Amino acid sequence: MESSTTPGGSTRREATRQKLYEAAVTLIAEQGFSATTVDEIAERAGVAKGTVYYNFASKSVLFEELLRHGVGLLTASLREAAERTARDGGSKVDALDAMVRAGLVFIDRYPSFTQLYVAELWRTNRAWQSTLMVVRQEAVAVVEGVLREGVDNGEFSDEIDVPLTAAALVGMVLVAALDWQAFQPERSLDDVHAALSRLLQGRVSGHR
Amino acid sequence: MESSTTPGGSTRREATRQKLYEAAVTLIAEQGFSATTVDEIAERAGVAKGTVYYNFASKSVLFEELLRHGVGLLTASLREAAERTARDGGSKVDALDAMVRAGLVFIDRYPSFTQLYVAELWRTNRAWQSTLMVVRQEAVAVVEGVLREGVDNGEFSDEIDVPLTAAALVGMVLVAALDWQAFQPERSLDDVHAALSRLLQGRVSGHR
DNA sequence: CTATTTGAACTGACTGGTCAGTGCAAAAAC
DNA sequence: GTTTTTGCACTGACCAGTCAGTTCAAATAG
Numbered sequence: 001m002e003s004s005t006t007p008g009g010s011t012r013r014e015a016t017r018q019k020l021y022e023a024a025v026t027l028i029a030e031q032g033f034s035a036t037t038v039d040e041i042a043e044r045a046g047v048a049k050g051t052v053y054y055n056f057a058s059k060s061v062l063f064e065e066l067l068r069h070g071v072g073l074l075t076a077s078l079r080e081a082a083e084r085t086a087r088d089g090g091s092k093v094d095a096l097d098a099m100v101r102a103g104l105v106f107i108d109r110y111p112s113f114t115q116l117y118v119a120e121l122w123r124t125n126r127a128w129q130s131t132l133m134v135v136r137q138e139a140v141a142v143v144e145g146v147l148r149e150g151v152d153n154g155e156f157s158d159e160i161d162v163p164l165t166a167a168a169l170v171g172m173v174l175v176a177a178l179d180w181q182a183f184q185p186e187r188s189l190d191d192v193h194a195a196l197s198r199l200l201q202g203r204v205s206g207h208r
Numbered sequence: 209m210e211s212s213t214t215p216g217g218s219t220r221r222e223a224t225r226q227k228l229y230e231a232a233v234t235l236i237a238e239q240g241f242s243a244t245t246v247d248e249i250a251e252r253a254g255v256a257k258g259t260v261y262y263n264f265a266s267k268s269v270l271f272e273e274l275l276r277h278g279v280g281l282l283t284a285s286l287r288e289a290a291e292r293t294a295r296d297g298g299s300k301v302d303a304l305d306a307m308v309r310a311g312l313v314f315i316d317r318y319p320s321f322t323q324l325y326v327a328e329l330w331r332t333n334r335a336w337q338s339t340l341m342v343v344r345q346e347a348v349a350v351v352e353g354v355l356r357e358g359v360d361n362g363e364f365s366d367e368i369d370v371p372l373t374a375a376a377l378v379g380m381v382l383v384a385a386l387d388w389q390a391f392q393p394e395r396s397l398d399d400v401h402a403a404l405s406r407l408l409q410g411r412v413s414g415h416r
Numbered sequence: 417c418t419a420t421t422t423g424a425a426c427t428g429a430c431t432g433g434t435c436a437g438t439g440c441a442a443a444a445a446c
Numbered sequence: 447g448t449t450t451t452t453g454c455a456c457t458g459a460c461c462a463g464t465c466a467g468t469t470c471a472a473a474t475a476g
Contacts, residue, residue, distance in 0.1 A: 012425070012471095015243065029332045034242035037461060053463065057423090119327040122386045125238045133391075161403040165390070168384035168407055175379020177374060178330045195369040199376055201412010207436040220445075220450070245435060256452045261451095267436070347439090 017055050019045040021066050029112035032119065033063060035152060064128045067120075071111040071135040077102045078142045092150030100192050101174055107177040108189055118174055130162065140166050172196065225263050228251040229274050237320035242326065272336045275328075278321040279343040285310045286350045300358030306410060307351060307379050309401050315385040316397055326382060348374050362398060378402065 023044035027036045038059050042049045081102035085095040091177040108113045121132060143166040150156035173196065182190050231252035235244045246267050250257045264270040286401035293303040317324045329340060351374040358364035379402065388400050 016425085030331060032240055032327075032331065034240055039461075049463090051425075051464085054427095059462070060341050080415040081415055115330045119331065120337040121389055122323045122326065123240065124390075125236060131340060157406075158459080160406060161399075164384060164388070164395075164403040165407055167387040167391075168404060171383020171387070172376050172380040175383060176376035179379070180372070183375075187372075191369070192372060193322055193438050196369060196376060198365070199373055224451080246437080248433075255453090257436095257453055258440095258453075261437070 014176075015049060016045070016051060019047065019174075020052060020055060020062065025068055025070070025110075025116060026112045028063065028066075029115040033060075046152050051176060060127050064131050065133055066127065067117070067131055070117065070118060071139060073110070074103075075138050075142055077106050079137065082146055084141060092146055092153060092155045093201065095146045096169070097152075097197055099146065100169075100196050100200065101189075103170075103173040104177055104189055104193055104196075107145065107174070107181070111178075113183050114174065114178060118178065140170055143169055148169065169200075172199070210242050221263065224253075224255060224259060227255060228260060228263065228270065229277060230272060232274055233278070233324060234320045235324040236271065236398060236413075237327075241268075257290075268335050272339050275325070275336065275343060277337055278318065280326065281318070282311075282314050283346050283350060287349065290350060291356055300361060300363045301356055301409065304351075304358075304377070305356045305405055308377075308404050309397075311378075311381040312385055312397055312401055315382070319386075319389050322382065322386065326386065338342070346377055351377055360413065378407070380407070395407065 007130070009083065020041065023037070024041045027040055027044060030036075038052055039049055041062075042052050045052075051060075052062065077098050081098040082095045085098045090098070120126070120128075121136060140163070144162050147156060147160065147162045147166055150164070151158050151160065176192065176196055180187060228249065232244070232249045234249055235252060244288055247257060249270075250260050255261075258268070264273070286307050289306040290303045293306045298306070328334070328336075329344060333336065348371075352370050355364065355368065355370045355374055359366050359368065359370070384400065385402055388395060
C-alpha cells in the first residue's frame, strides 16, 4: 500500500519515468519525434515496450510531459539567477548577464533537451503546439520582466521593444550555445559567456 | 539531349521540380521530415506520385537538394547586402545592419524554409547532416568575413571572438524573426529591424 | 519467523494500419 | 519519336498501441 499515490515520493514508478525521459530526450533530439520509435525509447531505457504505455498514455503524451519537465527546470534556473543578482544589489545588466550564464549552464547540462526544444518550437500543426507556446512564454517572460524593470529603472532606454528584445536575447543564447556544443565543443563555458557578454553590452560595435 | 543537365535552363522538368520544392518545404516545415509523406507532397504539388520518383531518387534526396537550393538563396542575399554597403562606402556596422535586414527579408519571404532549416540544423545522426554543415558554414562565413574586416579595420574590438559572435548574431536574427512570424505577425519588418539594430549597436545596455 | 495474498508494475508477442518505393501501360507534351 | 507525366495497383517493412500473462515487494495471516 501507499507508494504510487504519493506525490514527490521516490517510487519505482518515478524511477522508470525518469529513465524513459532520459532515453526519449536524447533519441528525439538526435532524430526528431516522428523518426524515433517507441521501441527504441524502451530499449534505450532498458524497459519493455508495454512499460512505456503503462506510464504514459501515448508517445506524444510522453513527449509533452518531457517538454513541461525540461522547461520547468530552465525557468526555475533563470528566475533564480535574476533573483540572486537582485538580492546582491546588482544592476539589471548584471541580472541579464547572470541569466545568460544560467542559460549556458542549463544548455551545457541538458544539450539534448535544448536541441529538441529549438527544433520543435516553431512547428505548426502539431499536437503539442499549445503546450509548447505556454511553456515558451514562461521562459521568455522571465527575461521580459528584467527588461521591463530596467526600463522603469531608467537603466535601459525606454525605446526598446521588450518582447522582441527578450526573444532576440533568448535566441542569441540558444543558438550560440548550440553552435558551441555542435561545432566547437572544446571551448569553455566561461569563454562562451565572455563572448556573449561582450555582445550584450555593446562592446562589439558600441564604442572604441 | 540537353535540358536536364543544363543548369538554369527553364525546361518542363525544372518547373515540376520547383513545384515539388515548394510543396515539400511548407509541409516539412509544418510537420517535420518524417511525418511528411511522399503522397502528401505529390498531392500538394498537383503531380502524380510517380513523378516525384521520376525527378528525385528518393524522399531524402529531394530534401537535400531543397536545402542546398534554399541556403544558396540566403548566402547570395547576405553577400549582396555586404557588398552593396561596402560599395556605398558604409562602415562595417552598416554592413552588419544591412545583413540583418537581408536576413529578415529572406525569412519574411521564405518563412517555411527558415523554420525547417532551424529545426534540422542541430540534429545528429541524420542522412543529410553533412550537407547541412557545409551549407551552414557558407552562410556564417559571410558574417565572419565582415566581422574580421571590422577587426582589422579597428572598427571592432580585437577581443571579440569572431566565429562565436557570428553564430550568435545569426541566431539572434533567426530566432527573433521566427518569433516575429509565429507570435506577433502583425508587426512590420522595419519595426523588427529597428529593435534588432538597437540591440546590435549596444543601445540597450551600453549607454542610454 | 514463514506462508500466503494482493495489486501495482512490468513484459513481449501480436495486430491493424501506414507508408516508401516499385512497375508498368497508356497518355500528353515537346 | 523521345521525354516526361499519369494513374494506380502492389509489396514489404515498419511501427503505435493492445492485452493476456508474469514478477515482485510489501502487507497480512498463521
